[in-house]
Amino acid sequence: MTNHHDDPVFIAALDTVCAELDKHLDRPLRQVMSDPVLINETRYTQPALFALHIAQHALVTSWGITPDYLTGHSIGELSAAHLAGILSLADAALLVTTRGRLMQTATPDGLMTAIEATETELAPMLDPDKVSIAGLNSPTSTVISGDPTAVTAIADHWTKLGRRTKKLTTSHAFHSPHMDPILAEFQAIAESVTYHPATPRSSPTRPAT
Incomplete structure (x- = not known):
């Protein structure tokens, strides 16, 4: 598979997004994205994922591919909402960096685990x-999250x-109490x-927090 991370369209989009995110961060995101320790802190992970989503979208649309629908999970919902x-x-x-910063301050001793079971089986x-x-x-x-x-x-x-079952490698119990x-x-x-009408349609299925 070709590595498109050196593509000028991808780089330009990434630089533009990082410049906007940097206004709300305590250090440049491009530097953090090369740091194997800091990038695992959710206050940086979430902005980095958002930046990559937007840059990847710019690259794909530069090839003449235009999506009819946009959706995402977790931070991906905010990416879809912007796109x-x-x-x-x-x-x-602002929303992405605030979300990451606040979630970084949440209780750090949670656990997330993927289980081969349906939501109906787990709910009780x-x-x-x-x-x-x-x-x-x-x-x-199904992934469950909360007290270890x-x-x-x-x-x-x-x-x-x-x-x-599989324990997930996460810093916090996201999407939990x-x-x-x-x-x-x-x-x-x-x-x-400010929220604007969506074009093309965005259809998230879960709250973004």
Whole structure:
């Protein structure tokens, strides 16, 4: 597969997005993207993913490929919202960096695990104050997130039944009750930006926080 990261279209788009994100970061994102330690801190990981999404989109559209629909999961929803015209680059950069910064401050001792089970099978086992569904990878693969003890107990149950489970490498229990303390501040920032009609259509399926 050809490496397009040296393509001038990709580089120009990446530089433009990083310049906007840098207004809200304590160090240049391009430098962080080359740092194997810092890039794993979600306050930098999320802006880096957003920047790559936008640059990749610019590259693909330069080939004459135009999407009819845009969607995304987690930080990808904000990428889709910007690319669909819902958010300006300035507003998207503010939301992305705020989200990453706030999530970095959340409780760091959480756990995320993918389990070979349906959402319906897992739902009765969830304590809403400790564990939640974080993602639906497929009809039979579900990610749960939250307190390590509770997540591990649920995963062990399904392991004993012969189902596959896999702990995810994450710094926090994203998309779980661990994120609740940051919601008010993030909502305030989200309400301060301007939202425009989407073109092309963007269709996220989960809240972006």
